[in-house]
Amino acid sequence: MKYSPTLIDHFRNPRNAGIMRDPDGVGEGEYKDCMDLVRFHLRVREGLVVEARFQAYGCGPTIAAASAATEVATGRRVAELLDLPAARVEAAVGGLPEARRHAAEVAVLGLRAAARDALDRVETRSERHV
Amino acid sequence: MNRAIYLDHNASTPVHPEVVAAMLPYFGERFGNPSSVHAFGREAREGLETAREQIAHFLRVGKEEIVFTSGGTESDNMAIKGVAMARGRGHLITSKIEHHAVLRAVQNLETQGFDATYLDVDSFGMVDPDALRRAVRPDTILISIMHANSEIGTVQNARALGAIAREHNIPFHMDAVQTFGKVPIDLDAFNIDMLSFSGHKIYGPKGVAGLYIRKGTKMVSVQHGGEHERRRRAGTENVPGIVGFAKAVEIRGRDMVEEGQHLTALRNRLWEGLSRRVPEVRLNGHPTERVPGTCNVCFRHVESESIVLGLDLKGIGVSAGSACTSGNVEPSYVLVAMGVPVDWAMGAVRHSLGRSTTAEDIDYVIESTEPLVAKLRAAMPARRSA
Numbered sequence: 313m314k315y316s317p318t319l320i321d322h323f324r325n326p327r328n329a330g331i332m333r334d335p336d337g338v339g340e341g342e343y344k345d346c347m348d349l350v351r352f353h354l355r356v357r358e359g360l361v362v363e364a365r366f367q368a369y370g371c372g373p374t375i376a377a378a379s380a381a382t383e384v385a386t387g388r389r390v391a392e393l394l395d396l397p398a399a400r401v402e403a404a405v406g407g408l409p410e411a412r413r414h415a416a417e418v419a420v421l422g423l424r425a426a427a428r429d430a431l432d433r434v435e436t437r438s439e440r441h442v
Numbered sequence: 443m444n445r446a447i448y449l450d451h452n453a454s455t456p457v458h459p460e461v462v463a464a465m466l467p468y469f470g471e472r473f474g475n476p477s478s479v480h481a482f483g484r485e486a487r488e489g490l491e492t493a494r495e496q497i498a499h500f501l502r503v504g505k506e507e508i509v510f511t512s513g514g515t516e517s518d519n520m521a522i523k524g525v526a527m528a529r530g531r532g533h534l535i536t537s538k539i540e541h542h543a544v545l546r547a548v549q550n551l552e553t554q555g556f557d558a559t560y561l562d563v564d565s566f567g568m569v570d571p572d573a574l575r576r577a578v579r580p581d582t583i584l585i586s587i588m589h590a591n592s593e594i595g596t597v598q599n600a601r602a603l604g605a606i607a608r609e610h611n612i613p614f615h616m617d618a619v620q621t622f623g624k625v626p627i628d629l630d631a632f633n634i635d636m637l638s639f640s641g642h643k644i645y646g647p648k649g650v651a652g653l654y655i656r657k658g659t660k661m662v663s664v665q666h667g668g669e670h671e672r673r674r675r676a677g678t679e680n681v682p683g684i685v686g687f688a689k690a691v692e693i694r695g696r697d698m699v700e701e702g703q704h705l706t707a708l709r710n711r712l713w714e715g716l717s718r719r720v721p722e723v724r725l726n727g728h729p730t731e732r733v734p735g736t737c738n739v740c741f742r743h744v745e746s747e748s749i750v751l752g753l754d755l756k757g758i759g760v761s762a763g764s765a766c767t768s769g770n771v772e773p774s775y776v777l778v779a780m781g782v783p784v785d786w787a788m789g790a791v792r793h794s795l796g797r798s799t800t801a802e803d804i805d806y807v808i809e810s811t812e813p814l815v816a817k818l819r820a821a822m823p824a825r826r827s828a
Contacts (some may be wrong), residue, residue, distance in 0.1 A: 367821055375821060
């Protein structure tokens with residue numbers, strides 16, 4: 313299996329690995345066929361993701377994709393993440409072999425879930441203030 | 443630091459330089475077809491038959507009992523289907539941890555009306571001879587049980603299994619691809635009627651293997667064409683490969699015992715180092731009845747392939763117990779049959795050592811594995827246990 317130098321770099325030196333204290337959004341992506349699981353924690357300020365951290369169980373590309381996804385997410389509007397295409401994460405690791413495409417998909421599923429959670433929390437807070 | 447440590451010898455081995463030297467003339471001046479009657483053909487025939495004699499000598503059998511094939515898979519198919527087709531119907535017994543060449547050959551026969559029993563194994567990967575005895579039926583036509591499994595290396599009690607086969611007068615096939623040339627095989631003492639063995643696991647070339655067929659074993663040819671190999675396997679023989687195979691076997695006869703002791707010490711050093719330095723690790727396979735160079739371990743809560751990639755980046759070649767292909771991953775069926783829990787089985791890594799492996803290599807593997815597993819676990823979600 314041939315992987316891009318960018319993917320290898322993310323696997324070797326994962327960015328933003330670990331958990332976050334008091335996150336504004338948490339979400340998981342799961343790929344059952346492969347038993348992969350990726351979890352994201354987001355810190356959101358004024359609708360913008362200012363920090364993202366990940367935890368991942370899976371093969372090397374899944375860990376690399378989760379790492380790259382934290383960089384893709386940071387600086388974006390939370391709402392944007394809801395329809396972030398997997399191709400964006402795939403591009404961020406320099407491409408994926410056909411048999412490993414699910415790595416980007418599972419990362420994006422996790423990011424979307426975390427973004428949805430962050431937006432839900434904002435809505436809940438707004439309702440409480442009404 | 444550019445290190446290259448190959449610990450995947452159960453998958454394939456580098457061809458021994460003496461083997462390459464033995465093969466070379468058969469790509470050049472001795473290129474003839476061994477079935478041709480002229481001098482060119484006779485020269486190739488001589489190389490082929492000398493190779494057959496050398497391998498027969500190693501196994502202490504008659505040269506007419508050796509058939510050359512293209513690989514272990516072909517040998518297994520030839521043995522199983524050859525006996526089954528000769529009988530037309532009946533019941534076969536095998537185990538749940540056989541190589542796919544055996545499992546799928548038997549499954550294929552089931553679709554054609556044959557019956558099959560797949561024996562369980564214990565937590566070490568051992569087939570219980572009593573279970574084999576209980577599985578025998580009046581219509582059992584073949585018992586096919588491997589000598590050692592490629593993933594875990596557990597060596598079966600071939601003597602006890604063969605005795606049961608002989609007691610019931612049932613042909614006994616043993617897939618010895620992982621043990622041939624590595625541990626002693628006594629065909630008579632084990633009552634083996636057919637034995638599959640391969641070249642590229644013992645520093646010979648790929649694409650060449652053999653099947654020992656005890657004289658008197660009733661079977662038919664499953665590949666039709668010319669009258670090669672005493673009409674048992676049609677197709678021009680791979681003469682350079684077979685000559686190389688015989689050379690590899692000759693070298694095994696010379697080096698097997700000493701190398702076995704060396705590899706056993708190294709594989710024990712590897713396990714001791716890993717179990718001392720990495721938390722939540724377990725050894726798969728029998729603690730002592732195991733192919734010398736095989737050390738299969740599970741790292742709990744880590745995914746095999748990420749370890750394989752991480753070690754690859756350190757110049758170490760090992761094999762994953764579970765492989766993610768086309769977006770689907772299953773824990774090893776061998777480990778599942780042994781009752782290894784899924785959260786362990788998903789983190790299985792096989793190290794298979796070979797003649798070039800050194801103690802320094804093993805220490806480097808241990809030193810590289812410890813921080814890698816720690817790093818992977820640090821990035822892991824709290825839950826992933828099923």
